[in-house]
Amino acid sequence: MIRMSDYVFVLSSGEEIPVFVNSKRGIRNITLRPKIAPKREIHISKPWLVSTSAALRFVESKQKWLECVFQKCPTKVSLQPNDKIEILGRSVLLQHNPNIRSNKCSDDGGVLFIGGDIKMFERRVRDFIKAEFLRELKIMIRTAPREYWPKRVAIRDTTSRWGSCSSTGTMSFSWRLAFAPVDVMRYVVMHELAHKKHMNHSPEFWATVRELYGFGVERAKRWLTQNGGQLHRYF
Numbered sequence: 001m002i003r004m005s006d007y008v009f010v011l012s013s014g015e016e017i018p019v020f021v022n023s024k025r026g027i028r029n030i031t032l033r034p035k036i037a038p039k040r041e042i043h044i045s046k047p048w049l050v051s052t053s054a055a056l057r058f059v060e061s062k063q064k065w066l067e068c069v070f071q072k073c074p075t076k077v078s079l080q081p082n083d084k085i086e087i088l089g090r091s092v093l094l095q096h097n098p099n100i101r102s103n104k105c106s107d108d109g110g111v112l113f114i115g116g117d118i119k120m121f122e123r124r125v126r127d128f129i130k131a132e133f134l135r136e137l138k139i140m141i142r143t144a145p146r147e148y149w150p151k152r153v154a155i156r157d158t159t160s161r162w163g164s165c166s167s168t169g170t171m172s173f174s175w176r177l178a179f180a181p182v183d184v185m186r187y188v189v190m191h192e193l194a195h196k197k198h199m200n201h202s203p204e205f206w207a208t209v210r211e212l213y214g215f216g217v218e219r220a221k222r223w224l225t226q227n228g229g230q231l232h233r234y235f
Contacts, residue, residue, distance in 0.1 A: 009042050009059060011070055017041060021055055023048050030058045034066060036073040036159050036232055042066070069159060072229030079122050079234060081114075087129055088136055089182035096121055103128045126235050130155060133178040140189050144212055148193040159232070162188045162224065165195035176231040180224065187213060187220035 007019040017034075019042045030050060033043045046055040059066070079085065081096040093111045100115035103124055114124050134155055141149060151169035163173045171192050177185040190212040198205035210217050 007056070009066065011067060013071075015040075015070070017066075017070065019044065019056070019059065021046065021052050023050075030055050032059060032062060034069045034159050036070070038235075040070065040073070073159070074230055074233040076235070077233050079125055081118075081121065085234070086179060087112075088132060088178050088185075094125060122235065129178050130175045133175045136178075136185075137173060137189065140186055141193065144190065144193050148196045148212065150193075150196070162228070163192040165192045165199070167199065169196070171195075174231075179231045179234070180227075181220075183216060184220045184223050187217060187224065190217075 007021065009017040009019050011017065017040055021044045024045050025048050027045060027047050029047070031045045033045075035041045035043060042059065044055050044059060046052070079094060081094055083094050084091055085094065086092075090109055092105075092109070095111055095113050096118055097113045097115055098118070100113060103112065103114050105112050112125070112128065114121055114128070116124060134153070137155070138153060141153065150165070150171035152171070154170060154172045155175040156172045157176065158174055161174070162177060163171065165171045173188065173192070177188055187209075191209055193212060194205055194208040197208055213220070
């Protein structure tokens with residue numbers, strides 16, 4: 001439910017999620033964007049002439065979906081030196097070394113050394129993971145036939161989708177897929193590449209996904225549905 005007086009969405013658990021309403025010219029529909037990081041919030045964009053009360057009623061109509069989004073989001077885990085995390089299919093030990101300027105991995109990739117001030121430890125870990133994810137993402141895209149390649153690739157931090165493909169040929173992916181098994185990340189990549197030919201979810205689209213991915217696509221899809229929320233537990 002929403003208490004309209006103070007723009008707060010109240011989950012069934014009693015948790016209060018702040019709601020921010022932004023009026024925009026040139027848009028036709030109300031759009032809803034839940035955020036879980038760095039703070040749990042709901043952002044609404046509405047056409048200029050649509051009332052705030054109408055926008056809040058729209059949020060109320062999405063009660064079940066919002067409950068699902070926030071309930072699936074795990075409690076944040078703070079990363080510290082000596083923690084181990086899974087990144088791009090490998091287990092990595094985090095170490096802090098204030099005497100080095102740039103972050104670097106050991107030769108076998110099993111240890112990530114983070115330099116600089118300890119106060120910047122988590123931020124520098126996150127920036128390293130994002131850079132590694134983008135590098136691996138581009139390599140993975142090139143395993144598909146060239147006609148499926150996007151014109152541009154971007155990484156995002158979204159809660160409602162793992163990837164997207166625009167009609168202009170730009171594809172965006174959630175960098176949090178770096179914490180998923182590699183075959184799951186590959187499923188999302190091939191899913192979006194398939195949209196290059198089919199901007200829908202028709203039987204032809206899914207046939208293209210299976211053609212690009214190969215055996216096991218349903219298993220990867222099911223893992224993401226069941227475990228996707230856990231990819232947001234850091235940062």
